[in-house]
Structure formats: structure tokens, C-alpha cells
Amino acid sequence: MTLLTFPKLFAKPRSAEVVRPERKLRIGIPRVLNMWSTHRFWTTFFVELGVNRRSVVYSSETSEARQREFGQGRAAVDCCYPVKCMTGHYGELLHGLKKPINVLFSPKITTLPSILQGEVRNTMSCPRVLAGAESTKAGFLREGNAFADAGVIYVDPVVHLDEPKLAARELFEALDPVLEDLTPEEVEAAIEAGFAALEEFDTSLRKQSLNVLRNCAADSRPAVLALGRPYHMDPGIGHGIATELQEAGYPVLWGQYLPLEEDLLDWLYRDLLSAGRIRTPFDISDIWPSSHSSNTNELLWAARYASLMPWIACVIRFSSYECGMDQPTYTPVQETVEALGTLFFAFQDLDATNPAGSVRIRVETIDYYLKRRAQKIIEQKLAALDTPPESFSNLGSIKDAAQ
Structure with a gap:
């Protein structure tokens, strides 16, 4: 991975x-x-x-x-x-x-x-x-x-x-x-x-993300989701945090490139759709009615995706400064992510004054909590869902074991 x-x-x-x-x-x-x-x-x-x-x-x-x-x-x-x-x-x-x-x-x-x-x-x-x-x-x-x-x-x-x-x-x-x-x-x-x-480019990255999640499911291991604006993919803006987590052994996905297979979305969002909370898997009106900003909209959407996807056990939130557009999203993003127990960590004020030492300490903290809680998070989220879709291999036995 x-x-x-x-x-x-x-x-x-x-x-x-x-x-x-x-x-x-x-x-x-x-x-x-x-x-x-x-x-x-x-x-x-x-x-x-x-x-x-x-x-x-x-x-x-x-x-x-x-x-x-x-x-x-x-x-x-x-x-x-x-x-x-x-x-x-x-x-x-x-x-x-x-x-x-x-x-x-x-x-x-x-x-x-x-x-x-x-x-x-x-x-x-x-x-x-x-x-x-x-x-x-x-x-x-x-x-x-x-x-x-x-x-x-x-x-x-x-x-x-x-x-x-x-x-x-x-x-x-x-x-x-x-x-x-x-x-x-x-x-x-x-x-x-x-x-x-x-x-074509976006689709290829989404397929890579799907393969990462399949591998996580097969091995019952956690992945980390990075939530931020597109420029946080720049190592100079994102301070290489995603790379640090990768080096610690956790595959990192980005909210902009989550897989969109129809059977996968149906599996994750079936209960919300049946309850009438949302019209489609892409509907965020119940958690974010002020949906004008593209990056903010997709950030809220990815937060819910992470809260439902069993093998995304942790979400990290990037913010480069006290952004006025991001300020109202901090609480709903955290509440959405943590709804089913997914770990949430925020890296705020990521600018030139942020020392590498403090980033490393935060990564070590994330690693500590993932080692202690990731398996329980995966099991809890699997138990809340039906049998996984055919696009995932050998997942029925994983769910049975979790239950």
C-alpha cells in the first residue's frame, strides 16, 4: 500500500x-x-x-x-x-x-x-x-x-x-x-x-484509493484520511505530515480522491438513504446547508464518508491559518467524523513557523492511538453495516469475525 x-x-x-x-x-x-x-x-x-x-x-x-x-x-x-x-x-x-x-x-x-x-x-x-x-x-x-x-x-x-x-x-x-x-x-x-x-486522472486516483481500502480490508488494518484543501498536497504547505504517517505504516488517502463505486456508496449510505436523511450519497444538506464553497463542500462530504468507511480509522484535518471560510466547519467536521468512533486530529495554523519537531510529536500521538484503538473502530463500523459489496474480496468473513 x-x-x-x-x-x-x-x-x-x-x-x-x-x-x-x-x-x-x-x-x-x-x-x-x-x-x-x-x-x-x-x-x-x-x-x-x-x-x-x-x-x-x-x-x-x-x-x-x-x-x-x-x-x-x-x-x-x-x-x-x-x-x-x-x-x-x-x-x-x-x-x-x-x-x-x-x-x-x-x-x-x-x-x-x-x-x-x-x-x-x-x-x-x-x-x-x-x-x-x-x-x-x-x-x-x-x-x-x-x-x-x-x-x-x-x-x-x-x-x-x-x-x-x-x-x-x-x-x-x-x-x-x-x-x-x-x-x-x-x-x-x-x-x-x-x-x-x-x-481520467481523477478516476485513476480513485481506483488507487479503492485498492488501498481493499488491501486494508483483506489485512484488517487501518488507513488514514487527510482532509484539507488541494494545496495541502504540496509537501511545503502540508509539512510532509502525510509522508510521516506513511512512514509510520499507515496508508494515507485524500478526501479529494475517495472511491465512488456505486455498490460501495450504496453499502455505506444505505441506512441514511432509507431514513430519508439524504437524497443521494452526494447530498450533504443535512450536515452543511450553506454549501457554496467547493473545497468546503467536498471536505464535509469526505468527513461523512470517513465516518462510515470501516477501514478509515483516523482522519487528520489540515488548516494553514485561522481561515474565515474554514472556521464554521471545524465543529461539524469533527462531530461527523467521530459519530461512529473514528479518530480525529487537527493540524491548524500550518505555516512557516510550525517546527518539524512538533509535527513529529503529533504523528507519534496519532500512531499511539491507532495502535490502541484501530481494530475496535474497524469492528464497530463493520457491525453497523450490511455485508460488504462484491467490489471487496473476502470481506464477508471479516464482518462475520467482527460480529
């Missing part, structure tokens, strides 16, 4: 051999914020527009060294640590690459595609995340135009990623001055290909 190592997943996707116009530009994209969950869309989008896949480049993972080298003196006054870290990514793309870029592309993603589409009020990005490109750009215009000095065109369109037709218009208007002979039809086709690639 292995940890999903998200930095490696920024690798370029394979694509079919098709004839497309060649555009000899290097596109630099900061590896920040919601780019951690949408990067496969953007890579495919630009490749479909004729940019060589090797010429779609991302900045490195977040680190204090990168921030000091490339972002010093540029950071805007902002309480959001992940937004402040954007200056290091911009600076690296402008000054830290062996081969310079022609375009720095930093979309202001307003809304996001979501598995909860149709079950929630909206799928909006956090306002601070949305404005992050603006505040970061200001730091590079404070003492002259750093983009122009580097010979780089800066492109930061507002993009509604949950509305493909609107996104096509927004991206065409932003890129028409940059990409020669661009047509609306090309952009629409590239968006369609981008969404197909993103869906």
Missing part, C-alpha cells in the same frame, strides 16, 4: 497523435492553490492548443528556500499563508528556470468542477484563493514591471471551470492576444479534451 505522491502526478499526460497547430511558446504555471486539483486539465488544454508538452512547465513545490530566493520583498500583506507563498512560485518561473518562459499563466479560478455538482448551492473557490493572483501580481509590479523586464507576458483570466462554455469564452479572450491565429473552436475543443483528461 503506497501513499499517493501528488508532486509526481504533475508529470505530463500521454496524448493521442493528432494534427494540431504548433505554437512555439513556453507556458509557466505556478504550482499553487487549486492548481493541485486541476493541473491535468491545464496541461492537456495547452497541449491541445499546439504547445509542446515539454513547454508547459510548473514551478517547484513550496519551500522556505524557494520563497527566500525568489519571493523576498514581493509578498503582499495577506493572512493566508498559501497565498503568500505564491510569490516564490512566480519568482521561480520568472528568474529560476534554465530555459525562460514566454507566458506566465495564473488563472483566477472562480468555480470548480465537483463530484457534488447538482447537490450543493455552488462550487465556488475561496475569495482569497481567487484574489491570490491579483495580490501576487502586485508584488511584481511594485518597483517596475518584473514581467516585462523578464520578457514574459502575464495572463491571469477569471475562469469558471464548472461552466465549460463560459470558460471557453473567458480563455479565448485572455489567450487570443497571446496565441497566434487562435479560434474559439480550438479553445472549445481544448477545453473538452482538458476535462476528459482531468476525469
Whole structure:
């Protein structure tokens, strides 16, 4: 059982051999914020527009060294640590690459595609995340135009990623001055290909998560679920906590990539559906009626999933600072996770001042409680469910043993 190592997943996707116009530009994209969950869309989008896949480049993972080298003196006054870290990514793309870029592309993603589409009020990005490109750009215009000095065109369109037709218009208007002979039809086709690639990417990770849970079931061992925003997959933002837990022997799943097999969801949510508490397995209206924020919605949904899934014995909650959007979710997330006895731990205020020693102590504490209580948690949660679905192998005997 292995940890999903998200930095490696920024690798370029394979694509079919098709004839497309060649555009000899290097596109630099900061590896920040919601780019951690949408990067496969953007890579495919630009490749479909004729940019060589090797010429779609991302900045490195977040680190204090990168921030000091490339972002010093540029950071805007902002309480959001992940937004402040954007200056290091911009600076690296402008000054830290062996081969310079022609375009720095930093979309202001307003809304996001979501598995909860149709079950929630909206799928909006956090306002601070949305404005992050603006505040970061200001730091590079404070003492002259750093983009122009580097010979780089800066492109930061507002993009509604949950509305493909609107996104096509927004991206065409932003890129028409940059990409020669661009047509609306090309952009629409590239968006369609981008969404197909993103869906394939997400599905592959969900299958990996399913295999992890199958292995946990076969061995009757616990897994840990990480709940956070997409940027917490960045080791520099998430402080490598997931890796520490993996090294302690616990497979780590992420709330963004939980398996969605129909028989599995029916097994987990059957009682809630029968009682009329929810309409579908993706309905969170009974625990989170104020469902406007995409990341928050999915965080609440994953919290309930973890509370029901027997082999998720522990949930860790990430927060980078006292985020205004996250504040109202702390209690309902914890109460939801702990409803059937699942362990819950929160790592709050994860910023540059958080020492590695304190993280290690917390991981040791999680390890201690999992060793003492994981098997009982698995048995209790199995006892509350019917016979496991066919997508899991040899689980009937496990449930019988638990009872």
C-alpha cells in the first residue's frame, strides 16, 4: 500500500497523435492553490492548443528556500499563508528556470468542477484563493514591471471551470492576444479534451484509493484520511505530515480522491438513504446547508464518508491559518467524523513557523492511538453495516469475525 505522491502526478499526460497547430511558446504555471486539483486539465488544454508538452512547465513545490530566493520583498500583506507563498512560485518561473518562459499563466479560478455538482448551492473557490493572483501580481509590479523586464507576458483570466462554455469564452479572450491565429473552436475543443483528461486522472486516483481500502480490508488494518484543501498536497504547505504517517505504516488517502463505486456508496449510505436523511450519497444538506464553497463542500462530504468507511480509522484535518471560510466547519467536521468512533486530529495554523519537531510529536500521538484503538473502530463500523459489496474480496468473513 503506497501513499499517493501528488508532486509526481504533475508529470505530463500521454496524448493521442493528432494534427494540431504548433505554437512555439513556453507556458509557466505556478504550482499553487487549486492548481493541485486541476493541473491535468491545464496541461492537456495547452497541449491541445499546439504547445509542446515539454513547454508547459510548473514551478517547484513550496519551500522556505524557494520563497527566500525568489519571493523576498514581493509578498503582499495577506493572512493566508498559501497565498503568500505564491510569490516564490512566480519568482521561480520568472528568474529560476534554465530555459525562460514566454507566458506566465495564473488563472483566477472562480468555480470548480465537483463530484457534488447538482447537490450543493455552488462550487465556488475561496475569495482569497481567487484574489491570490491579483495580490501576487502586485508584488511584481511594485518597483517596475518584473514581467516585462523578464520578457514574459502575464495572463491571469477569471475562469469558471464548472461552466465549460463560459470558460471557453473567458480563455479565448485572455489567450487570443497571446496565441497566434487562435479560434474559439480550438479553445472549445481544448477545453473538452482538458476535462476528459482531468476525469481520467481523477478516476485513476480513485481506483488507487479503492485498492488501498481493499488491501486494508483483506489485512484488517487501518488507513488514514487527510482532509484539507488541494494545496495541502504540496509537501511545503502540508509539512510532509502525510509522508510521516506513511512512514509510520499507515496508508494515507485524500478526501479529494475517495472511491465512488456505486455498490460501495450504496453499502455505506444505505441506512441514511432509507431514513430519508439524504437524497443521494452526494447530498450533504443535512450536515452543511450553506454549501457554496467547493473545497468546503467536498471536505464535509469526505468527513461523512470517513465516518462510515470501516477501514478509515483516523482522519487528520489540515488548516494553514485561522481561515474565515474554514472556521464554521471545524465543529461539524469533527462531530461527523467521530459519530461512529473514528479518530480525529487537527493540524491548524500550518505555516512557516510550525517546527518539524512538533509535527513529529503529533504523528507519534496519532500512531499511539491507532495502535490502541484501530481494530475496535474497524469492528464497530463493520457491525453497523450490511455485508460488504462484491467490489471487496473476502470481506464477508471479516464482518462475520467482527460480529
